[in-house]
Amino acid sequence: MANHDYEVHEHDVIVIGAGGAGLRAAIEAAAQGVSVGLVCKSLLGKAHTVMAEGGIAAALGNVWPEDNWQVHFRDTMRGGKMLNNWRMAQLHAQEAPERVLELERWGALFDRTQEGLISQRDFGGHRYARLAHVGDRTGLEMIRTLQDHAIHQGIEFHMEHTVAALLKDGDRIAGAFVYERERGRCLVIAAKAVVLATGGIGRAFSITSNSWEYTADGHALAYHAGAELLDMEFVQFHPTGMVWPPSVKGILVTEGVRGEGGVLRNKDGKRFMFDDIPENYKAQTADSEEEGWKYTQGDKNSRRPPELLTRDHVARKIMQEVREGRGSPHGGVFLDIAWIKARVPGGAEHIKKKLPSMYHQFKQLADIDITQEPMEVGPTTHYIMGGVRVDADTQMSTVPGLFAAGECAAGINGANRLGGNSLSDIIVFGKRAGEYAAQYAKTQSGANIDTRQADEAARRALEPFERSTSGEGPYQVQYALQEMMQDLVGIVRNENEMQRALVGLAPLRERAKRVGVGGHREYNPGWHAALDLHNLLTVSEAITRSALERRESRGGHFRDDYPTKDARFGTINFVVRKGRDGQMEVFSVAIPEMPEELKRVIDEMQ
Ligand SMILES: Cc1cc2nc3c(=O)[nH]c(=O)nc-3n(C[C@H](O)[C@H](O)[C@H](O)COP(=O)(O)OP(=O)(O)OC[C@H]3O[C@@H](n4cnc5c(N)ncnc54)[C@H](O)[C@@H]3O)c2cc1C
Numbered sequence: 001m002a003n004h005d006y007e008v009h010e011h012d013v014i015v016i017g018a019g020g021a022g023l024r025a026a027i028e029a030a031a032q033g034v035s036v037g038l039v040c041k042s043l044l045g046k047a048h049t050v051m052a053e054g055g056i057a058a059a060l061g062n063v064w065p066e067d068n069w070q071v072h073f074r075d076t077m078r079g080g081k082m083l084n085n086w087r088m089a090q091l092h093a094q095e096a097p098e099r100v101l102e103l104e105r106w107g108a109l110f111d112r113t114q115e116g117l118i119s120q121r122d123f124g125g126h127r128y129a130r131l132a133h134v135g136d137r138t139g140l141e142m143i144r145t146l147q148d149h150a151i152h153q154g155i156e157f158h159m160e161h162t163v164a165a166l167l168k169d170g171d172r173i174a175g176a177f178v179y180e181r182e183r184g185r186c187l188v189i190a191a192k193a194v195v196l197a198t199g200g201i202g203r204a205f206s207i208t209s210n211s212w213e214y215t216a217d218g219h220a221l222a223y224h225a226g227a228e229l230l231d232m233e234f235v236q237f238h239p240t241g242m243v244w245p246p247s248v249k250g251i252l253v254t255e256g257v258r259g260e261g262g263v264l265r266n267k268d269g270k271r272f273m274f275d276d277i278p279e280n281y282k283a284q285t286a287d288s289e290e291e292g293w294k295y296t297q298g299d300k301n302s303r304r305p306p307e308l309l310t311r312d313h314v315a316r317k318i319m320q321e322v323r324e325g326r327g328s329p330h331g332g333v334f335l336d337i338a339w340i341k342a343r344v345p346g347g348a349e350h351i352k353k354k355l356p357s358m359y360h361q362f363k364q365l366a367d368i369d370i371t372q373e374p375m376e377v378g379p380t381t382h383y384i385m386g387g388v389r390v391d392a393d394t395q396m397s398t399v400p401g402l403f404a405a406g407e408c409a410a411g412i413n414g415a416n417r418l419g420g421n422s423l424s425d426i427i428v429f430g431k432r433a434g435e436y437a438a439q440y441a442k443t444q445s446g447a448n449i450d451t452r453q454a455d456e457a458a459r460r461a462l463e464p465f466e467r468s469t470s471g472e473g474p475y476q477v478q479y480a481l482q483e484m485m486q487d488l489v490g491i492v493r494n495e496n497e498m499q500r501a502l503v504g505l506a507p508l509r510e511r512a513k514r515v516g517v518g519g520h521r522e523y524n525p526g527w528h529a530a531l532d533l534h535n536l537l538t539v540s541e542a543i544t545r546s547a548l549e550r551r552e553s554r555g556g557h558f559r560d561d562y563p564t565k566d567a568r569f570g571t572i573n574f575v576v577r578k579g580r581d582g583q584m585e586v587f588s589v590a591i592p593e594m595p596e597e598l599k600r601v602i603d604e605m606q
Pocket of ligand 1: 016018021022040048050051053056164197199200213217218382383405406407421422423424426
């Protein structure tokens with residue numbers, strides 16, 4: 001490709017990603033009166049947010065008037081094992097209710113209580129039923145609402161475009177280098193501020209609930225642009241993904257099933273979750289099956305069943321059953337919602353009404369009727385707590401003009417995310433990122449585009465075509481990476497295996513540099529996979545290096561060579577950045593002291 005052979009667009013702010021975080025950021029930036037461009041890999045409405053099922057956590061207090069931001073803050077910090085950025089956890093708990101009500105004003109139709117308020121359901125780790133939902137299709141309603149609103153705000157949409165590199169002007173951000181997926185053309189978008197809202201990294205592992213879009217692009221773009229990544233060792237393995245048939249392994253089975261009374265059993269029919277309830281959750285957990293059932297049906301004098309303990313704990317308990325030979329035929333355990341028919345009038349219809357997507361998912365993909373028989377489930381890579389290190393209030397990264405929000409940013413979740421807290425995170429911090437990116441852009445003159453950076457990005461993007469006949473296909477390398485990460489840096493980790501992963505990354509990186517792609521540039525998935533591969537390798541290294549440093553077990557990070565929490569690691573986060581020599585470096589930072597009033601909130605609610 002000849003130098004400078006690309007279109008140039010210009011905006012004050014560009015947002016990369018059209019999930020909940022990106023759409024909310026773009027809406028807010030446009031409301032501040034700046035010009036906004038939004039770039040996304042797929043068609044509008046197809047972002048990962050659309051797959052979210054269970055609900056949005058917000059202390060609306062509709063079902064439990066006792067609920068308030070303080071309890072939500074406390075639950076989030078406790079779920080995150082106190083490694084969270086407390087300021088983000090505070091803002092999130094305080095602002096989530098208003099963001100949900102705003103969605104309602106913009107047209108979202110949530111399920112209702114008898115009194116006509118937004119209904120709220122139970123999820124693990126939340127003290128009260130707190131998740132606003134639309135059956136088990138909450139993400140669809142959220143994305144539909146945000147999208148309908150966004151298209152009237154004068155935002156310029158660049159759909160089916162992938163950002164392959166960020167461009168800089170000295171230290172500050174200057175824009176992005178983009179390729180058009182459909183026609184393969186390259187373009188440059190100049191911008192004074194960039195908001196990353198690219199979601200997660202699930203495709204670095206072989207078993208995942210994540211879609212093809214989750215290839216860690218934002219994490220890698222930020223890292224190569226000089227930003228810092230935080231908490232990368234904390235990957236969330238959701239306890240319940242489908243395990244059978246193999247073609248659908250990893251697809252999520254929402255926690256909503258357990259919230260509606262679904263129970264976990266091993267092959268002997270035993271409810272094993274009662275066997276091991278962590279000390280700090282004992283007081284809030286039911287000690288009989290009857291009490292747990294009553295809780296899921298809204299009895300305020302009962303305590304939650306152990307199936308609704310935090311995800312890290314439930315996932316490890318399932319793994320233990322499987323490893324010790326008490327698993328189901330296909331390497332999982334049984335999740336049974338059909339049993340509630342004995343308790344609920346019109347039980348089968350009730351299940352279909354509460355969990356319509358789950359009913360169809362199992363019927364169509366596994367030929368299982370969940371109103372009649374149990375599901376087989378096991379842990380699946382679901383979410384990353386780690387991401388771009390940002391300022392809590394503004395969401396700006398350590399690179400001036402580069403902002404991040406949603407799953408690709410870090411801080412709010414600490415060592416473990418509570419279910420439902422992502423949908424609220426993305427609208428709370430999406431709004432903030434859009435607002436502060438616009439404010440920042442207003443203070444800046446136009447950034448200069450360095451054409452050499454764009455040319456270099458184009459050269460790198462197109463080089464796999466030069467090896468169309470000689471190079472290895474990208475998918476072989478991708479599969480090898482995914483298998484290695486799953487086996488060596490997965491749900492149970494140790495020094496020896498992670499060192500092997502680190503060693504294994506070097507040859508994979510070499511292979512990735514040599515992959516070849518045939519055909520032309522128009523909608524060529526092999527080409528896209530070849531480019532995504534570099535992002536997956538970057539993020540895999542960041543996860544492995546951070547996980548090696550954290551010599552303890554906490555939240556989503558479990559090491560069988562250090563199986564307990566260690567207080568020395570309870571006050572630090574690990575940060576990854578690109579060193580001057582181009583190599584990845586990891587260092588620890590102390591978590592700032594929490595203000596007294598927030599400490600009191602946590603202490604008073606123990
Ligand atoms: C099956 C499933 C169920 C879930 N259920 C819940 C739930 O009930 N409650 C909850 O709180 N959370 C849930 N989650 C988690 C939650 O859905 C996600 O964490 C959240 O939607 C992430 O939103 P986001 O805006 O950060 O990213 P996304 O919604 O994934 O959007 C990412 C966007 O970035 C774009 N993009 C990525 N890379 C590039 C690039 N290089 N160039 C251009 N564009 C790019 C993509 O095209 C997409 O538009 C669930 C997740 C899954 C997988």
